[in-house]
Amino acid sequence: METKVLIAEDDPVMRHILRKALEEIPDVKVVGEAGNGLEAIRLAKEMVPQVVFLDIAMPEKDGLEAVS
Numbered sequence: 001m002e003t004k005v006l007i008a009e010d011d012p013v014m015r016h017i018l019r020k021a022l023e024e025i026p027d028v029k030v031v032g033e034a035g036n037g038l039e040a041i042r043l044a045k046e047m048v049p050q051v052v053f054l055d056i057a058m059p060e061k062d063g064l065e066a067v068s
Helices: 012-023 037-047 063-067
Strands: 003-008 028-034 051-054
Touching: 003 012, 003 037, 012 028, 028 037, 037 051, 037 063, 051 063
Parallel strands: 003 028, 003 051
Antiparallel strands: none
């Protein structure tokens, strides 16, 4: 069974590093990347991931605001 993952991180370098690390894990598929909290909320609703790697300090809405 494939696990769908969303990455929410405002630093593009960190997003890239995390994506590359996740791509090495069998049965894990990165379904989206968000650069801010509002985009993370939108993509989570669209993609319905099982796992979200969510940065706490992001523009628009921080990670804690995005999950509430």
